[in-house]
Amino acid sequence: MDRLVKAVLSASVKGGKWPPDAERLQKNGPFILSALTVACWTVFRTNLKPRPLASGVHQHCFQSNVKLLNEILRVRSEAENTQLSNLVDEIVEAENLSDSCHVDASSFVPRDGDSYGPAFTLWDAWREALAAGGIDPGLLRAGHKTLVALLSEELHATAESLRAGCDDGKYGGKLHALLDLERGLRQATRRLHTGERSVPEQRVLDAKGALRGMKLRQWRQARSLVRLLLDGRMLGFAFLKSSLAVLAGALSTLRYQYYGDMTNLLVDARAPAEGQVLAQDTQSARAFSFRLKTHLFAHLLRQDCTYFDRMAPEEAVALMHQAEGIGEELLELPTRLASTLAQVASNWWLLHRTSPELMASLGLAAPLVTWAAAQVHLTADRAGLEVRRQEVATTASHVQVLGSHLRTVKAHGGEAQESRRYQEWQESRRCQLARGEMLTGLTGHLAALLCDTVKLLGLCHATVLVRRGQLQMGDLVTCLTAADVARSDLLGLQYLLPRIQSVLLPAASIARALHMDSGGPPQWPVTVPHETEEEEEGSSRCHVTASSFSTAIAQSSNSASSLCGEPLTDAGGGTPHGVCFEEVYFTYATSPQRPVLTGLSFELSGGAMGALCGKSGCGKSTVLSLLLRLYNPGAGRILIGGEDVATMPEHYLRSLVAVVPQEPVLFPASVLHNICYGLPEPYDLAKAQAAAKEAEVFDLIMSLPGKWYANVDGLRLSGGQKQRIALARALVRDPLVLLLDEATSALDAVTETAVLAHLRARAGRCTSLLVAHRLSTLLSVQQIYFLEQGYVAEMGEAHELLHKVGGQLSSMYMSTSASCF
Numbered sequence: 129m130d131r132l133v134k135a136v137l138s139a140s141v142k143g144g145k146w147p148p149d150a151e152r153l154q155k156n157g158p159f160i161l162s163a164l165t166v167a168c169w170t171v172f173r174t175n176l177k178p179r180p181l182a183s184g185v186h187q188h189c190f191q192s193n194v195k196l197l198n199e200i201l202r203v204r205s206e207a208e209n210t211q212l213s214n215l216v217d218e219i220v221e222a223e224n225l226s227d228s229c230h231v232d233a234s235s236f237v238p239r240d241g242d243s244y245g246p247a248f249t250l251w252d253a254w255r256e257a258l259a260a261g262g263i264d265p266g267l268l269r270a271g272h273k274t275l276v277a278l279l280s281e282e283l284h285a286t287a288e289s290l291r292a293g294c295d296d297g298k299y300g301g302k303l304h305a306l307l308d309l310e311r312g313l314r315q316a317t318r319r320l321h322t323g324e325r326s327v328p329e330q331r332v333l334d335a336k337g338a339l340r341g342m343k344l345r346q347w348r349q350a351r352s353l354v355r356l357l358l359d360g361r362m363l364g365f366a367f368l369k370s371s372l373a374v375l376a377g378a379l380s381t382l383r384y385q386y387y388g389d390m391t392n393l394l395v396d397a398r399a400p401a402e403g404q405v406l407a408q409d410t411q412s413a414r415a416f417s418f419r420l421k422t423h424l425f426a427h428l429l430r431q432d433c434t435y436f437d438r439m440a441p442e443e444a445v446a447l448m449h450q451a452e453g454i455g456e457e458l459l460e461l462p463t464r465l466a467s468t469l470a471q472v473a474s475n476w477w478l479l480h481r482t483s484p485e486l487m488a489s490l491g492l493a494a495p496l497v498t499w500a501a502a503q504v505h506l507t508a509d510r511a512g513l514e515v516r517r518q519e520v521a522t523t524a525s526h527v528q529v530l531g532s533h534l535r536t537v538k539a540h541g542g543e544a545q546e547s548r549r550y551q552e553w554q555e556s557r558r559c560q561l562a563r564g565e566m567l568t569g570l571t572g573h574l575a576a577l578l579c580d581t582v583k584l585l586g587l588c589h590a591t592v593l594v595r596r597g598q599l600q601m602g603d604l605v606t607c608l609t610a611a612d613v614a615r616s617d618l619l620g621l622q623y624l625l626p627r628i629q630s631v632l633l634p635a636a637s638i639a640r641a642l643h644m645d646s647g648g649p650p651q652w653p654v655t656v657p658h659e660t661e662e663e664e665e666g667s668s669r670c671h672v673t674a675s676s677f678s679t680a681i682a683q684s685s686n687s688a689s690s691l692c693g694e695p696l697t698d699a700g701g702g703t704p705h706g707v708c709f710e711e712v713y714f715t716y717a718t719s720p721q722r723p724v725l726t727g728l729s730f731e732l733s734g735g736a737m738g739a740l741c742g743k744s745g746c747g748k749s750t751v752l753s754l755l756l757r758l759y760n761p762g763a764g765r766i767l768i769g770g771e772d773v774a775t776m777p778e779h780y781l782r783s784l785v786a787v788v789p790q791e792p793v794l795f796p797a798s799v800l801h802n803i804c805y806g807l808p809e810p811y812d813l814a815k816a817q818a819a820a821k822e823a824e825v826f827d828l829i830m831s832l833p834g835k836w837y838a839n840v841d842g843l844r845l846s847g848g849q850k851q852r853i854a855l856a857r858a859l860v861r862d863p864l865v866l867l868l869d870e871a872t873s874a875l876d877a878v879t880e881t882a883v884l885a886h887l888r889a890r891a892g893r894c895t896s897l898l899v900a901h902r903l904s905t906l907l908s909v910q911q912i913y914f915l916e917q918g919y920v921a922e923m924g925e926a927h928e929l930l931h932k933v934g935g936q937l938s939s940m941y942m943s944t945s946a947s948c949f
């Protein structure tokens with residue numbers, strides 16, 4: 129290409145001016161320098177005022193990068209888009225409804241001499257107001273009055289014509305239509321007074337509200353990210369670096385013009401200054417990343433369980449991972465972008481000043497080529513991001529295969545299958561990467577080819593200009609150099625833009641996570657179909673309704689106290705806290721079509737020991753989660769010691785209640801830390817010892833190499849040993865309410881009996897609610913609640929229920945454990 133340029137030049141130009149028109153360029157030099165000084169000064173000034181700058185940056189993000197951000201929004205809100213299109217449908221439907229009303233009203237023809245005009249005008253106005261989402265009260269009142277007047281007139285006329293025996297059927301029809309109109313307006317007036325809205329009106333308003341909400345959320349997400357950036361003083365350094373880059377870009381442009389030592393010195397002098405800034409901004413980027421991660425981690429921990437139900441576990445890991453590298457990229461990329469754009473702009477300016485005609489042919493095609501190439505790269509990069517996301521998830525699943533799932537894999541001979549799966553995944557990834565690279569390479573070559581073609585055309589144009597004497601030879605060289613530099617910078621953008629996208633997309637998901645609330649469970653009512661069926665069947669559903677509830681509770685309390693042999697204390701003031709569920713409905717937000725609790729009511733008196741049992745999946749663990757307020761019920765109340773858990777401060781509730789979950793979790797730390805987890809440090813060893821004894825785990829701890837300080841990570845504890853440590857962790861807190869979710873299922877009969885005896889000894893000062901399947905466990909409690917289809921189907925003492933002919937509990941255990949009766 130260069131050879132071609134030289135050949136064209138030597139063939140076409142004779143007597144060109146060399147060196148370039150320095151006089152003209154020198155004239156413009158001071159102007160460039162002063163413009164740059166003003167620009168740098170503005171950047172630094174703005175930098176001292178972070179908040180306006182923040183909104184400036186936000187605006188810039190949302191205005192100048194519309195394409196990228198639109199894409200982010202598309203990825204971010206597939207669900208919201210669906211919602212939006214539904215809303216739009218509803219608005220259209222509302223419009224249609226009002227249109228059809230209008231057609232009805234206009235279908236009757238005004239009688240000669242009658243004045244129906246005002247009625248139609250009013251109807252039109254009313255319809256327009258409805259479409260706009262609001263109805264003017266004055267308009268309605270006026271409409272109503274006019275119509276009432278017309279109606280009485282019409283009634284009069286109808287009566288007259290009927291009396292005269294000349295009704296041709298038209299009057300009745302018109303009267304009917306007028307009456308309809310009047311009724312519609314009357315209803316609208318009433319709704320207006322009561323604040324109630326018609327379905328179309330409400331839908332229009334809901335749609336508007338939802339749209340407003342979406343915009344607000346979007347703004348908040350961006351604002352939170354900008355605020356974090358400001359906290360890390362990142363923008364300050366980013367702008368400092370950008371300004372240096374702008375200065376450097378401009379200086380290198382000036383170098384073409386002056387070739388002076390002074391300029392070279394200036395250009396070289398920026399290197400140490402840039403190095404200084406680089407060292408500082410690396411530190412600030414790291415500080416920003418730390419702060420972002422800490423903030424994100426704390427935010428994620430604050431969320432309730434519904435939030436995590438909605439989010440795949442590996443997604444949270446991926447988020448934390450993304451927060452790691454985002455700081456440096458956010459700092460680096462704007463600088464690169466600013467310096468590239470500055471270079472391009474200054475070269476274009478130079479081109480324009482030298483020869484505006486050549487600017488059109490040499491300079492302007494490059495942006496189009498860059499735009500097309502960048503589009504291809506952006507698409508490829510989006511696909512690459514998805515591949516990387518999948519990679520995080522798949523790597524997590526393979527790590528599980530090598531870790532917690534290893535025994536299951538080996539036990540089922542799944543090694544070969546797992547190796548194959550991993551190989552297939554690697555193979556598909558390799559193909560995807562190869563495809564991406566091929567696409568990128570091809571686009572790069574195509575873009576270069578297009579640029580060279582444009583350059584050739586520009587050169588031909590230049591030749592013509594030089595031949596005509598409209599362009600000096602020196603100017604031509606300046607133009608060609610400036611166009612080359614601007615073009616190559618622009619071509620660089622096709623790689624830079626996807627990098628910006630690959631930072632903005634994770635940044636958007638982090639911002640979204642920082643503003644995502646769990647939203648809580650879906651609200652009741654949900655229809656409970658089995659209620660009527662059971663009534664019809666006359667089955668003995670033990671669903672304790674409001675009226676029968678107190679009687680049932682009184683009976684259960686009596687029976688519990690008689691079994692225990694000691695009076696049960698009332699809840700409150702340091703006495704054991706009773707547990708009460710009142711008509712509780714609950715559905716997991718992630719499976720709204722499957723209600724779990726459907727009006728669950730029961731009461732366990734303070735200091736008593738009760739058990740929840742029922743078929744697997746009937747909602748026993750869910751009851752315990754609700755008691756701990758890991759989820760909130762859709763309807764109904766849950767009381768501990770007469771106090772609604774919904775109104776209790778969370779830390780207070782968790783200090784009252786302790787839980788041993790179905791699958792105990794031990795932290796990779798000392799036994800002492802695991803037992804005293806959540807208590808203030810230093811840990812009270814005496815209390816831990818007492819709890820360990822109650823949980824029958826003391827001897828085990830004493831036999832460990834480091835006793836209390838042995839790390840459980842390397843101990844390979846059995847299921848029963850883990851359960852007992854988790855039980856000690858619950859008991860050391862001395863809770864008023866103890867929840868055990870099949871917490872003794874892995875213990876042998878002797879150890880279980882000993883543990884249950886210790887728990888019974890706590891009765892009177894601690895209310896215990898157990899989830900149990902084992903008959904031995906059920907026989908040791910005072911009250912059993914049998915759950916079915918989300919409510920208490922049977923309740924009573926163990927012996928009573930187990931001997932009940934046709935009872936649910938007795939049928940469940942009849943075939944297996946007759947010997948235990």
Ligand SMILES: Nc1ncnc2c1ncn2[C@@H]1O[C@H](COP(=O)(O)OP(=O)(O)OP(=O)(O)O)[C@@H](O)[C@H]1O
Nearest residue numbers: 437716718719724743744745746747748749750751
């Ligand atoms: N986080 C969740 N998101 C959605 N559904 C859930 C969730 N946890 C449980 N479920 C569903 O709620 C229902 C009740 O679950 P729960 O764990 O309370 O049953 P369970 O009676 O304790 O069962 P098991 O005796 O087998 O432990 C089940 O159908 C289950 O699939």
